Amino acid sequence: MIKVWDYLPEYKKYRKSFLNAIDEVFKSSTLIFGPKLNKFEDNFKKYIGVKYGLGVGNGTDALYIAMKALNIGTGDEVITTSNTAVPTVTAIVNAGAIPVFVDVNDYYLINTNLIAKKITKKTKAIIPVHLYGQSCEMDEINKIAKKNNLYVIEDCAQSHGAEYKKKKTGSLGNIGCFSFYPTKILGSYGDAGFITTNDKKLFEKMMRIRFLGMERKKMSSGHWNGKYYAVEHGTNSRLDEIHAAILLIKLKNLEKNIKKRRQIAKRYYKELKNTGLLLPEENKKNKHAYYIYVVQHKKRNKIMSELVKKNIHLNISYPWPIHIMKAYKKYALRSSKDLKKTNFFSKKIFSLPMYPELTLKKQKYTINSLKEILSNLS
Numbered sequence: 001m002i003k004v005w006d007y008l009p010e011y012k013k014y015r016k017s018f019l020n021a022i023d024e025v026f027k028s029s030t031l032i033f034g035p036k037l038n039k040f041e042d043n044f045k046k047y048i049g050v051k052y053g054l055g056v057g058n059g060t061d062a063l064y065i066a067m068k069a070l071n072i073g074t075g076d077e078v079i080t081t082s083n084t085a086v087p088t089v090t091a092i093v094n095a096g097a098i099p100v101f102v103d104v105n106d107y108y109l110i111n112t113n114l115i116a117k118k119i120t121k122k123t124k125a126i127i128p129v130h131l132y133g134q135s136c137e138m139d140e141i142n143k144i145a146k147k148n149n150l151y152v153i154e155d156c157a158q159s160h161g162a163e164y165k166k167k168k169t170g171s172l173g174n175i176g177c178f179s180f181y182p183t184k185i186l187g188s189y190g191d192a193g194f195i196t197t198n199d200k201k202l203f204e205k206m207m208r209i210r211f212l213g214m215e216r217k218k219m220s221s222g223h224w225n226g227k228y229y230a231v232e233h234g235t236n237s238r239l240d241e242i243h244a245a246i247l248l249i250k251l252k253n254l255e256k257n258i259k260k261r262r263q264i265a266k267r268y269y270k271e272l273k274n275t276g277l278l279l280p281e282e283n284k285k286n287k288h289a290y291y292i293y294v295v296q297h298k299k300r301n302k303i304m305s306e307l308v309k310k311n312i313h314l315n316i317s318y319p320w321p322i323h324i325m326k327a328y329k330k331y332a333l334r335s336s337k338d339l340k341k342t343n344f345f346s347k348k349i350f351s352l353p354m355y356p357e358l359t360l361k362k363q364k365y366t367i368n369s370l371k372e373i374l375s376n377l378s
């Protein structure tokens, strides 16, 4: 069977080092806020190219904590896209704010030409989502933000290692928010997230918010050596030692894995460019990290069901844009008619298998199966 994503081949390869690292954590008597997290925070912030980084429970929390640190709350508006994962919007609403949706461009990313007309007196921030592994047009976004006194919170949940003008996503706005959900380009074996910034004050505030509003303290030998005293209202969102240990191992392979993803993308592009599928394009300013490889075809349902017969199981990211979902459509009253591309793409997009251990044999089988199905479509 070929799946769109599969972690088991990786697990077979690194099982011993993962289990050793977890055993080390269990034996260390420090399960939360210990040396593994400190080291991972240090290594990942350096990898991204920022001054400060902190591990949190997941990517949704990362976005929520970022907004809370920027005092974004009730009645404030936050501009983002509707072609994204639900949590981008969950976090905005959790913060008490209102999501305002802007349509996407042909890279499936926020159309920077359409942002200005959505800005009101209530707008506080823009959340560009570097969807599918490709960076948004950050110069334009930062320019608009500066002109209108807005914050920029990058949603980097799908863009670990992706670059814009040779800089990594997560280093391009006020705050960068990452997810290490298992499927991600850098994924753990459970939930985890990360926040990046170059602003010391914001970093310190986010550190308090992630731990119940308390000052940063270390847990040593199972004993809490700080004052159990909340200086502000926070939440509980911690990246534990087990996940930090796994991520430390996986971070070492990240660049190599992105290279493999790019090779797979290159092969898909070369082999499928004249088959009638619309393939993803890489903006010249970017290094695409190919979290997923999204293609378009108006007969996608037929193609996907034919592929299932050949034991290839694909996925759609995302079949329903957020603005049509029951939970969130009330926020789209002002914008739904402006989301033409978002609506159009959602009916045609689907994702081909993409993960570093996808074998050449499986890539070729997928490509040949697609070619055969596409040539038989009338």
Ligand SMILES: Cc1ncc(COP(=O)(O)O)c(C=O)c1O
Binding pocket: 058, 059, 060, 061, 084, 085, 087, 088, 129, 155, 157, 158, 178, 179, 180, 181, 191, 192, 193
């Ligand atoms: C674009 C985007 N934003 C935010 C998140 C939230 O991350 P998490 O699942 O770790 O909460 C995800 C992952 O699901 C995502 O894909």
